[in-house]
Amino acid sequence: MLAKNLKQVDIRKVDLESLSKFLVDNGEKAFKAKQVMEWLWKKSATSFDQMTNLSLSTRELLAQHYVINPVSVDNTQISNDGTIKSAFRLYDSHLVEGVLIPTTSRMTACISSQVGCSLTCKFCATGYMDRKRNLDPGEIYDQVVQIKKQSEENFNQPLTNIVYMGMGEPLLNYKNVLESVELITSPKGLGMSPKRITVSTAGIAKMIKKLADDQVKFNLALSLHAANDIKRNQIMPINEQNSLEALRDALKYYYAATKNTVTYEYIVFNNFNDNLSDAEELYQFTRHLPCKVNIIEYNPISEADFTNTGEDKLDKFSNYLSKKGVNVRVRRSRGKDIDAACGQLANKNK
Numbered sequence: 001m002l003a004k005n006l007k008q009v010d011i012r013k014v015d016l017e018s019l020s021k022f023l024v025d026n027g028e029k030a031f032k033a034k035q036v037m038e039w040l041w042k043k044s045a046t047s048f049d050q051m052t053n054l055s056l057s058t059r060e061l062l063a064q065h066y067v068i069n070p071v072s073v074d075n076t077q078i079s080n081d082g083t084i085k086s087a088f089r090l091y092d093s094h095l096v097e098g099v100l101i102p103t104t105s106r107m108t109a110c111i112s113s114q115v116g117c118s119l120t121c122k123f124c125a126t127g128y129m130d131r132k133r134n135l136d137p138g139e140i141y142d143q144v145v146q147i148k149k150q151s152e153e154n155f156n157q158p159l160t161n162i163v164y165m166g167m168g169e170p171l172l173n174y175k176n177v178l179e180s181v182e183l184i185t186s187p188k189g190l191g192m193s194p195k196r197i198t199v200s201t202a203g204i205a206k207m208i209k210k211l212a213d214d215q216v217k218f219n220l221a222l223s224l225h226a227a228n229d230i231k232r233n234q235i236m237p238i239n240e241q242n243s244l245e246a247l248r249d250a251l252k253y254y255y256a257a258t259k260n261t262v263t264y265e266y267i268v269f270n271n272f273n274d275n276l277s278d279a280e281e282l283y284q285f286t287r288h289l290p291c292k293v294n295i296i297e298y299n300p301i302s303e304a305d306f307t308n309t310g311e312d313k314l315d316k317f318s319n320y321l322s323k324k325g326v327n328v329r330v331r332r333s334r335g336k337d338i339d340a341a342c343g344q345l346a347n348k349n350k
Contacts, residue, residue: 011066020023046070071142109147114168140180205250212257227281
């Protein structure tokens with residue numbers, strides 16, 4: 001919903017102290033600010049009318065000066081495998097996409113952190129879009145709330161995991177992403193465990209070090225896709241400013257500070273990065289610290305000419321790593337038929 005009054009402030013961007021002062025200045029009790037915050041972040045209220053333990057006059061006062069800009073579900077698509085992709089409409093009419101990925105053991109929300117993306121990875125549909133803006137913490141939080149609701153309504157299961165692997169580069173929206181994690185994990189918010197959250201990055205060395213300095217509790221995944229600078233430069237231009245050596249040093253720094261195991265994501269492209277020599281390079285890159293490697297099927301997009309590697313080469317690649325002692329898992333794609341799989345999010349269903 002668009003704000004009707006340009007002087008209205010988005011209440012979800014106001015801290016407790018400021019809201020408390022506003023209420024006191026307007027003849028209200030300071031403790032009501034905590035009640036409002038509980039409605040916003042624990043109960044996920046999207047209107048002041050829902051705040052039923054506040055008097056009508058208090059709700060009217062809030063509505064005169066503040067607005068809530070909730071994310072709404074513009075439309076949804078359901079895959080043959082049960083995956084649900086949603087186009088989320090933001091208050092300024094932009095769209096982002098999020099995905100509920102159901103399996104027998106977990107319900108995972110894949111959420112976006114930016115409208116579009118600036119990194120231009122050659123295999124990713126979002127990379128062919130312009131970056132319009134960063135999402136604010138409330139907009140990231142809202143995606144989780146909506147997907148959590150879908151999990152409960154469609155599968156009668158609670159949401160178990162969250163991955164920041166949708167549209168955008170999370171570490172280029174650092175402050176808002178960390179604030180959203182706080183809203184999702186805080187007992188005053190959704191109360192989820194940070195160990196159930198994974199933030200994925202294309203690889204920005206200085207921001208990985210900042211994660212270490214900030215002692216984050218969530219999991220970190222690096223979208224690697226090539227352990228050779230020449231190849232990685234071809235598909236991920238970000239590598240030109242963040243070489244594999246710089247990333248390796250940043251990840252060592254991160255692990256030393258947090259003791260969090262790093263996950264490497266590696267999409268296998270046919271005749272590009274799927275030979276045993278590529279597997280050896282991947283092993284050499286990953287052996288420096290405790291880690292997991294997810295080998296991911298490529299999901300074709302119309303903008304790129306890449307194709308997925310064959311099953312035989314995929315098996316040889318993963319077996320090579322396993323024999324080297326690497327904790328490796330092959331991730332099968334979900335939601336390909338509705339463009340909801342890894343690398344396919346591009347608002348095509350709007």
